Amino acid sequence: MNKKTVLIHSNFCKAFTGFGKNKKNILRYLFNTNKYNIVEFANGQNWQSRETDSTPWKTYGSLPSPEAFNKITDPTRQRAASYGAELIDDVVKTVKPDVYIGIEDIWAFDTLYAKPWWNKINCMIWTTLDSLPILQSAIDAAPKIKNYYVWASFAEKAFQEMGYSHIKTLRGSLDASSFYKMSDLQRAELRSRNNLQDEFVIGFVFRNQLRKSVPNILDGFKMFKGSTPKAKLLLHTHWSEGWDIPRLLEEKSINVNDVLTTYFCKSCSSYSVQPFYGQQKQCPHCKTQQSFSTTNIMDGVNESQLNEIYNLMDVYCHPFTSGGQEIPIQEAKLTELVTLATDYSCGEDYCHEDSGGLPLDWFEYREPGTQFIKASTCPISISNQLHRVYNMSVSEREAIGAKARQFVIDECSIEVIGKKIEDIIDAMPVVDFDFDFKLIEKNSTYSPENLDADNETFLIDLYKNILNEEIDKNSTGVKHWLGVLATGTPKADILKHFQDVALKSNSDSKIIEFGDILDSDDEGRRIAVVVPDSESDVLLVNGLMRNLKKQYPKHNIYIITNPNNFEYIEDNVYIHKCIPYSPSIDSSAILEGQAHHKGYFELAFFPTITTQKVISFVHNGKDKIQFPLV
Numbered sequence: 087m088n089k090k091t092v093l094i095h096s097n098f099c100k101a102f103t104g105f106g107k108n109k110k111n112i113l114r115y116l117f118n119t120n121k122y123n124i125v126e127f128a129n130g131q132n133w134q135s136r137e138t139d140s141t142p143w144k145t146y147g148s149l150p151s152p153e154a155f156n157k158i159t160d161p162t163r164q165r166a167a168s169y170g171a172e173l174i175d176d177v178v179k180t181v182k183p184d185v186y187i188g189i190e191d192i193w194a195f196d197t198l199y200a201k202p203w204w205n206k207i208n209c210m211i212w213t214t215l216d217s218l219p220i221l222q223s224a225i226d227a228a229p230k231i232k233n234y235y236v237w238a239s240f241a242e243k244a245f246q247e248m249g250y251s252h253i254k255t256l257r258g259s260l261d262a263s264s265f266y267k268m269s270d271l272q273r274a275e276l277r278s279r280n281n282l283q284d285e286f287v288i289g290f291v292f293r294n295q296l297r298k299s300v301p302n303i304l305d306g307f308k309m310f311k312g313s314t315p316k317a318k319l320l321l322h323t324h325w326s327e328g329w330d331i332p333r334l335l336e337e338k339s340i341n342v343n344d345v346l347t348t349y350f351c352k353s354c355s356s357y358s359v360q361p362f363y364g365q366q367k368q369c370p371h372c373k374t375q376q377s378f379s380t381t382n383i384m385d386g387v388n389e390s391q392l393n394e395i396y397n398l399m400d401v402y403c404h405p406f407t408s409g410g411q412e413i414p415i416q417e418a419k420l421t422e423l424v425t426l427a428t429d430y431s432c433g434e435d436y437c438h439e440d441s442g443g444l445p446l447d448w449f450e451y452r453e454p455g456t457q458f459i460k461a462s463t464c465p466i467s468i469s470n471q472l473h474r475v476y477n478m479s480v481s482e483r484e485a486i487g488a489k490a491r492q493f494v495i496d497e498c499s500i501e502v503i504g505k506k507i508e509d510i511i512d513a514m515p516v517v518d519f520d521f522d523f524k525l526i527e528k529n530s531t532y533s534p535e536n537l538d539a540d541n542e543t544f545l546i547d548l549y550k551n552i553l554n555e556e557i558d559k560n561s562t563g564v565k566h567w568l569g570v571l572a573t574g575t576p577k578a579d580i581l582k583h584f585q586d587v588a589l590k591s592n593s594d595s596k597i598i599e600f601g602d603i604l605d606s607d608d609e610g611r612r613i614a615v616v617v618p619d620s621e622s623d624v625l626l627v628n629g630l631m632r633n634l635k636k637q638y639p640k641h642n643i644y645i646i647t648n649p650n651n652f653e654y655i656e657d658n659v660y661i662h663k664c665i666p667y668s669p670s671i672d673s674s675a676i677l678e679g680q681a682h683h684k685g686y687f688e689l690a691f692f693p694t695i696t697t698q699k700v701i702s703f704v705h706n707g708k709d710k711i712q713f714p715l716v
Contacts, residue, residue: 096189115504154680214410238432265420289399294328306468405463422487442490528588
């Protein structure tokens with residue numbers, strides 16, 4: 087029996103991020119079953135990065151080369167490119183997967199649902215959604231994703247209320263063997279090594295993002311510290327991004343020596359827990375200059391060291407505005423710490439009694455712009471819950487800690503989550519797809535038999551049968567057009583609009599098959615001049631061709647324009663051939679090449695759009711300067 091090929095798309099498995107850790111766990115689990123051909127598509131890495139050669143499975147980076155990436159000037163397209171949008175078709179063509187699993191924030195997949203291969207192979211999205219109302223793009227995607235999983239039951243419940251029964255919770259995975267409670271002797275040695283004796287250490291492990299509630303925990307800590315002088319707050323994070331922690335300490339009159347952080351040496355990989363005293367210091371262990379800084383996602387502690395840091399703590403506190411899973415909460419539970427978490431978003435899963443946690447109260451605020459509900463964790467609640475843990479007996483803390491560890495093993499361990507994914511893959515049907523990526527044309531001639539259907543049904547029918555889109559009543563498009571119909575616009579007018587959109591889309595997406603048009607004997611000696619339309623533009627460009635041929639006498643000049651303009655330029659003796667224009671080639675990267683695509687022309691000129699806003703003057707670095715500039 088042939089093995090299924092499984093393509094897993096997320097942060098690079100070696101990245102010190104939640105997505106990276108989860109991906110590493112899942113890749114290892116599936117790889118070790120020996121049941122599948124595993125391929126990693128790694129965000130944050132270039133297509134052929136040396137780093138990707140070191141994995142036991144085949145790995146492709148999702149980023150184009152830096153040169154190709156810099157050619158992308160549109161911010162929306164650039165963001166999509168950072169999530170692999172430019173190269174996803176290439177990797178799918180190359181590996182021909184039976185299963186695609188995308189594990190990222192939901193907006194990373196916005197460009198995929200219209201791909202010719204989408205749902206022709208088994209497609210699964212496993213995403214983090216953390217706020218109410220649920221992000222509209224996640225709702226729009228719901229009818230398009232057959233295998234839709236979220237990291238927290240919070241999001242599943244919100245989708246169920248909207249009528250989506252196919253969206254399920256699948257928690258992020260953790261390696262339970264990496265995190266555990268060390269012996270009392272080991273913990274005492276750790277504390278001694280880091281100049282901690284009988285202090286009560288409150289820990290918070292986090293990426294220093296603004297959604298992590300640093301001001302709130304500082305306020306709660308200050309209240310708690312008032313009656314507990316031996317308390318210390320350990321903020322395991324990078325102090326040079328996000329919150330300006332030194333400034334907050336000064337504003338809140340908190341003694342800098344009472345707030346600790348983790349320093350890491352990128353030279354010898356040792357660490358120390360101590361008060362903050364700046365960045366890029368001399369390492370006290372190996373004496374290397376400028377190598378000792380607060381831990382970060384590029385140069386940070388390994389999981390064994392992180393386990394030691396959790397074991398320095400007496401309690402773990404994680405206040406945040408919202409989050410997809412907040413993996414440090416589960417890591418802390420595995421070390422049998424009592425965990426405090428904001429009782430909102432994914433925190434709902436980890437702050438209840440059965441999980442070995444305690445809830446932190448919060449006040450609602452609305453995020454500017456999006457209007458998402460966010461949580462501002464109550465500092466009084468932080469202080470009160472810290473006092474509650476501080477006053478627990480040793481046996482009570484140990485009982486709660488043991489319960490916390492078992493909860494994570496049962497709900498989030500590699501073995502549990504890996505087995506669930508294995509079962510999902512095994513239940514997926516065998517793929518019968520030829521990986522022909524020709525776009526399916528939209529049906530511009532379709533007309534519903536009955537225009538009197540209710541408005542919702544009418545609109546969903548148009549999307550499905552004209553635009554080939556799976557949507558439902560919750561989708562943005564349906565809501566928009568219901569509003570238009572409510573103004574009295576006739577259905578016939580809306581039908582005509584959809585047909586016109588389909589007609590234009592078919593025209594715009596028509597891909598030029600250069601292999602059928604270009605001569606086979608002039609490869610490496612071709613120049614493209616793109617003049618989309620306008621007779622006057624063509625006539626003006628016509629007069630420049632003699633000079634262009636003089637500059638590049640050994641090259642053949644191809645004019646790309648609307649066929650209606652051929653008669654104005656094709657008899658020019660300096661022009662080799664005219665090619666029909668299509669908006670699908672409005673990019674020098676397509677014509678000149680990018681990443682592993684070598685392109686069709688040595689140089690491509692866009693005389694009607696050459697500006698600094700649209701990069702159309704790269705020309706592979708092979709253009710000539712006709713006149714000296716000095």
